[in-house]
Each structure stands twice: as structure tokens, then as C-alpha cells.
Amino acid sequence: MHVHINAERKEKPLSNIPMTPSGALTAPRQKSNRVGGWLPQNPKLLISWLRDLVAEVNKHKHDASISSLLLSEPVQQLKELIESTAELRMLASGMFDEVPDRAPYNEDPIGNKQIKSYHEMLEMFDFVMNNKAPSWKKLEYDAGLIGFPFNAILDWPMATASGYAFFLKPEVNSKLKYILNTWKSEVLMTAKSQHVITTGEDGWLSQDSLMNIENDTNLTGQELTFQQIFQCDPQADPKHWGFKSWDDFFVRKFKNIDQIRPVAFPGQPEWIANSCESKPFALQSNAQEYDSFWLKGQAYSVSEMLHGHRFAEQFVGGTVYQAFLSATSYHRWSSPVSGKVVHTEVVDGTYFSEPVTKGFTSSEGPDPASPNRVQSYISHIATRAIFFIEAPKPIGLMAAMYIGMADVSSCEILQKFDAKSLPASVEKGEEIGLFHHGGSTHCLLFRQGVNLAFVTGAIPGNREKNLPIRGPLAIAY
Structure with a gap:
């Protein structure tokens, strides 16, 4: 038909x-808020992940006996840009002030926000950029995997009016590009991220992860295993199966594409x-x-x-x-x-732009996994x-x-x-x-x-x- x-x-x-x-x-x-599976539909899981990230950053500062992190060059450039004009500083501050002090957008029932200011946002950015690669967690994937750590940090601020204005700025996106490219080149494309590509419980080669990948990939009636579908080498490299980094795993190739995916x-x-x-x-x-x-x-x-x-x-x-x-x-x-x-x-283009029609002013409330609901919108500006x-x-x-x-x-x-x-x-x-x-x-x-x-x-x-x-x-x- x-x-x-x-x-x-x-x-x-x-x-x-x-x-x-x-x-x-x-x-x-x-269900447009579930498409892609990169962020959880359940906001409590996002809050839990953010709470753990904030605690990890605070522990890092405590261990180093410092009150604030010394920002790496890409994040420092974004900080200097924000503070270079009154407009950008107001927007960067406003997008955190405008997140409602009520569940599920805060940390707990007494109204403590996860990240209270753009200063804390920059510290989270710096820590993720230098240290974090997305890991597999079955509990998270069942409700939507947190595979976009920067997006997770910004999920509620970008749904505000100030966030909408801030993330459309070309000069802001230029600095975000520098941060994301640094993250990719220094973490995601290097052995620094290889620890998440393992057969362990939180690894992308765990049985739970492989089962989901195989389920997503077996589309034509065949029931093939990951090893039969993709180029990998579990015999020579039983820990990482030949994948050198997170990026190496995610751009993996079919073992025989002409057989697995013949041309129509x-x-x-x-x-x-x-x-x-x-x-x-x-x-x-x-x-x-x-x-x-x-x-x-x-x-x-x-x-x-x-x-x-x-x-x-x-x-x-x-x-x-x-x-x-x-x-x-x-x-x-x-x-x-x-x-x-x-x-x-x-x-x-933009990286974290969400229109106000899908933000806190929406009758449905903000997209819990933005920008999933606005893929048509981002096709014009991203x-x-x-x-x-x-x-x-x-x-x-x-x-x-x-x-x-x-x-x-x-x-x-x-x-x-x-x-x-x-x-x-x-x-x-x-x-x-x-x-x-x-x-x-x-x-x-x-x-x-x-x-x-x-x-x-x-x-x-x-x-x-x-x-x-x-x-x-x-x-x-």
C-alpha cells in the first residue's frame, strides 16, 4: 500500500x-516527547541525574580545596561573552530565575533548584566537557536515556523566555560550538571515553544495551546478534570489542551492508x-x-x-x-x-533553541526532552x-x-x-x-x-x- x-x-x-x-x-x-530516546520522559530521572552531576562537581571542587572551578578556555570564553554586555548577562541570569520553583523543575519539595545561575551552568559545562561520556543505564533507557548531558543541564532554562532569546544569539552559538567540539575531540573521540564501551553493567556492550540495539536494528525479519550486524572484534579485544572511543562505537558500520540493508x-x-x-x-x-x-x-x-x-x-x-x-x-x-x-x-546554527510555544508558556508545559517536539522548527535554524x-x-x-x-x-x-x-x-x-x-x-x-x-x-x-x-x-x- x-x-x-x-x-x-x-x-x-x-x-x-x-x-x-x-x-x-x-x-x-x-509520542513526540519520547522520540530518539536521548533524554527521559520522566522528569524525576533528569532531576536525579542533575543532582548526581552537581554532587560530583562539588566533590571535585572540595577535593581540590577550591570554591569554584578554574574554567577551561572554551567555557571561559562563553563566560566572558555573557559578561560582555548587559543584555546577555540579563538573559543568562533570567533563564534560571524564570524556571518555576515547583515540582518537577526543582530539586526537592522545599523548592531548591538544581542549578541556580549561569555561573553554576558554566561549571557543569566545564566538568562534562573535560570528563563525561554518556554511559548506558537500563533504568534510564527504559524511560529515555540521558545521552545529551549538555541538553540535560539546559532542559528547563531553554524553555524560558530568556532562554529562547539567549540560545538564538549567533555569538552564543559560536561559543557553544567551541565547547561541544572540544568535548568531542578531547573526550568522545579519544580513549578517555573508552571506559563506557565495555561489557560491564553500565557499558554500551552490556547485555541490556546489546538487546536494545539488536531490537532497533533487526527490522527485516532476521534475528541477528550485534556481532553479526556490526563490524567489531570481541575475540581480539574482549573488553571493548575493538572500539577505541565513544565516537568510534557510535559511528560503527554494518558488517555487510549490501546483505543487511540492500538498496531498494x-x-x-x-x-x-x-x-x-x-x-x-x-x-x-x-x-x-x-x-x-x-x-x-x-x-x-x-x-x-x-x-x-x-x-x-x-x-x-x-x-x-x-x-x-x-x-x-x-x-x-x-x-x-x-x-x-x-x-x-x-x-x-543553533544548538539548544526551543520556541516559546513549547516552553513554560505552553498549555502542555515544557517539552521534558526538548528539542524532540520541535524537530520541524530546528530544521530551519540548527x-x-x-x-x-x-x-x-x-x-x-x-x-x-x-x-x-x-x-x-x-x-x-x-x-x-x-x-x-x-x-x-x-x-x-x-x-x-x-x-x-x-x-x-x-x-x-x-x-x-x-x-x-x-x-x-x-x-x-x-x-x-x-x-x-x-x-x-x-x-x-
Whole structure:
């Protein structure tokens, strides 16, 4: 069964609402505050994690006999930026003052906040940046893994009005990029993080972790073990299975991708392959050039998504498909079509921006695992890699976007498709890039006039598991 999207439609664009074959509207059914599994749905677990982090930092200060940590250069630069203007200092202070003194946003029933000021935030940043790699804990994963430690620190402050203004500032995001890149290069990509990739109870190679990864990855009826699915070496390295770091584990490759994830209809250019191992999030037809993507409906605004590129106007009135990657999924990208890559770029953007419609002013309350509920919103402003690919008819020019989310904002385009190497031919299913430090979200954009029939599993809410990478996604006609 396929679901048809007629790109010639002229009615008001649909916001995150797919169409059934009869044209009736159906709302997505996934629980958006659980998507990705990077932060817990239960705020008590987040509070418990923050309490432990604060205690760990305070113990570190006590052992060193200091009242405050000497901040590392990247965090010190953020501190100096905050204190360089009255506006930034007010916003940085206000986003902690505006978090309500009531459960579940405080530490305990008497109203003590976990982190009371941007000074304490900076100390938490510094400690995580220099010391912490996400570890596996089954109790946490059952309710949502805390795999985004920086996001966990900011989860409530970013839901305030001051936090919204603060985290949109380009100069703030420049300093956050320095901090996150330092964390990645000095901890996550080094042996300093290898201790979490073990077979121990809190290790990513523990039986509980492997069971979840295998469950997320066995999508085609096969029941394969982790060792059968991924490149690893438990015999030569029984402790770490050959993984040198957290990042090495999270960018792991399939052992035989052509067997485990065969390319959908390789000789048929009208068939579009799934670009990431992911679960559908949204599908919108008749996307507008400019739209109110920051409001509750979160419509797509293609010019801003595509960073104002000259090709963007070709996608006005077209179709946008978005899907998200989870914490235990495969994190590499494959080309959805064969053809020629004619343009690529990585756009610097925000890391922790949450619109006020999903903050404390929302009738539903703030997203307990932001920015999960606002993936359409972040596709316009977050750090993202953009590909334009010229495919054969009936698809023609299409765009693919791979979007960093919070701590996960390292978008790597493979050298073959670097801007200096273009144009470059690409085959459907060929690897084109990857996320470092886990999963995120991605979008495929098709021009007006390209009629698409999506497989039933591509409709948000129709499938509990991921769609396999390189599998069938849609057919153009």
C-alpha cells in the first residue's frame, strides 16, 4: 500500500499531517516527547541525574580545596561573552530565575533548584566537557536515556523566555560550538571515553544495551546478534570489542551492508531509498517559501531550511519528509537517489533553541526532552548539512538535509562530496556522510510537480520501529 502526495495541490499547506489515499487527514500518532530516546520522559530521572552531576562537581571542587572551578578556555570564553554586555548577562541570569520553583523543575519539595545561575551552568559545562561520556543505564533507557548531558543541564532554562532569546544569539552559538567540539575531540573521540564501551553493567556492550540495539536494528525479519550486524572484534579485544572511543562505537558500520540493508530497486530511478535508519516524524505537501515555522503548527519554510540557496525557490510548493534517528540506531547517511551531487554545505546554527510555544508558556508545559517536539522548527535554524542532488526524471533536483540536534551537532560530509570536489556522481544507497555522537533528524525535499507515493511505513505514526536505511521510501510518478 502507498500513500500519495500530489505535488500540484494548491490548498493551504498541511503542518505535520500526512494524507491518506482518500485525501482525508490523519494526525501523527508517535509520542513526540519520547522520540530518539536521548533524554527521559520522566522528569524525576533528569532531576536525579542533575543532582548526581552537581554532587560530583562539588566533590571535585572540595577535593581540590577550591570554591569554584578554574574554567577551561572554551567555557571561559562563553563566560566572558555573557559578561560582555548587559543584555546577555540579563538573559543568562533570567533563564534560571524564570524556571518555576515547583515540582518537577526543582530539586526537592522545599523548592531548591538544581542549578541556580549561569555561573553554576558554566561549571557543569566545564566538568562534562573535560570528563563525561554518556554511559548506558537500563533504568534510564527504559524511560529515555540521558545521552545529551549538555541538553540535560539546559532542559528547563531553554524553555524560558530568556532562554529562547539567549540560545538564538549567533555569538552564543559560536561559543557553544567551541565547547561541544572540544568535548568531542578531547573526550568522545579519544580513549578517555573508552571506559563506557565495555561489557560491564553500565557499558554500551552490556547485555541490556546489546538487546536494545539488536531490537532497533533487526527490522527485516532476521534475528541477528550485534556481532553479526556490526563490524567489531570481541575475540581480539574482549573488553571493548575493538572500539577505541565513544565516537568510534557510535559511528560503527554494518558488517555487510549490501546483505543487511540492500538498496531498494537499484535499477529503477523512480524509487527513492530511505536515507537514514529512522522513524518518520512529519510529512508536508505544498511547503511555502516562508512560513511561521516557530509557531505551534511548525510548518516548513523551505528558503530558511535551505539557507537561502538559489535552488530553494524550486522547492516552493513541494513536499518535505522528515524522520528522526534514535540513540541506539545507525548514524550514517546514504544517498536516497542516484545522480549527481551538485552542491553541499554545512550551515552553522543553533544548538539548544526551543520556541516559546513549547516552553513554560505552553498549555502542555515544557517539552521534558526538548528539542524532540520541535524537530520541524530546528530544521530551519540548527546546525545542518545540506545536499542538492540532480536525479534522473521523474525526480530531478532534490535536497537532503541532515540536522544536528542539541549535543549531536557534528555533521560530517564525506570527502568525495565536499564542496571542492563537486559535481560528483552518486549511487542510490551510497554512503555520503554521518553524525558524530549519535542520532538526530533529517529531511528530504522534493520540488513542486513531483508526485510521490510513500510506502505506508513512511507515514508518521504508522510504524513502531525504524524504517531501514536504503530500503524503499517512496516512488515518484
